[in-house]
Amino acid sequence: MGCDHFTFADWLLGFLLAVMMTFVGGMGLWQPVRLWYWLEWLACKQDQWWLGYRADQLEDPGERVHRALATYPQAIRIIQFVSGCMLLVSIPALAVFLYLLIQLRACL
Known part of the structure; x- marks a missing residue:
C-alpha cells in the first residue's frame, strides 16, 4: 500500500x-416505542386470555396504548434520537480512524 492521501471522493464518501448513518440513527427514535407497543399489546391479550375471555370478547388494546404513547415524554424521544445518531455516526468515524492508522503505518 502506498502513501497516498485522501482524495475528494474519499471525503465525500465518508x-x-x-x-446516512445520522438519519438511520434518528430513525431509532421510534423503535423503543414500537417495541413497547407490541409488548403492551401482548400483555393485554395474555391477560384477557388468562381471564377466560372468548375471542369475540377480546378488547383491542390499541386505544389504551395510543393514549399512553401520547403522554410519552418528548425529552426521552430527543435523548433517544441524539444517542442513536451518536452511536451510528461513530461507526463510520471509527472506520475512517482505522483507515488513517493504516495509511500512517504505510507511510512509515
Whole structure:
C-alpha cells in the first residue's frame, strides 16, 4: 500500500456515510416505542386470555396504548434520537480512524 492521501471522493464518501448513518440513527427514535407497543399489546391479550375471555370478547388494546404513547415524554424521544445518531455516526468515524492508522503505518 502506498502513501497516498485522501482524495475528494474519499471525503465525500465518508461525509455521505456519516449523513446516512445520522438519519438511520434518528430513525431509532421510534423503535423503543414500537417495541413497547407490541409488548403492551401482548400483555393485554395474555391477560384477557388468562381471564377466560372468548375471542369475540377480546378488547383491542390499541386505544389504551395510543393514549399512553401520547403522554410519552418528548425529552426521552430527543435523548433517544441524539444517542442513536451518536452511536451510528461513530461507526463510520471509527472506520475512517482505522483507515488513517493504516495509511500512517504505510507511510512509515
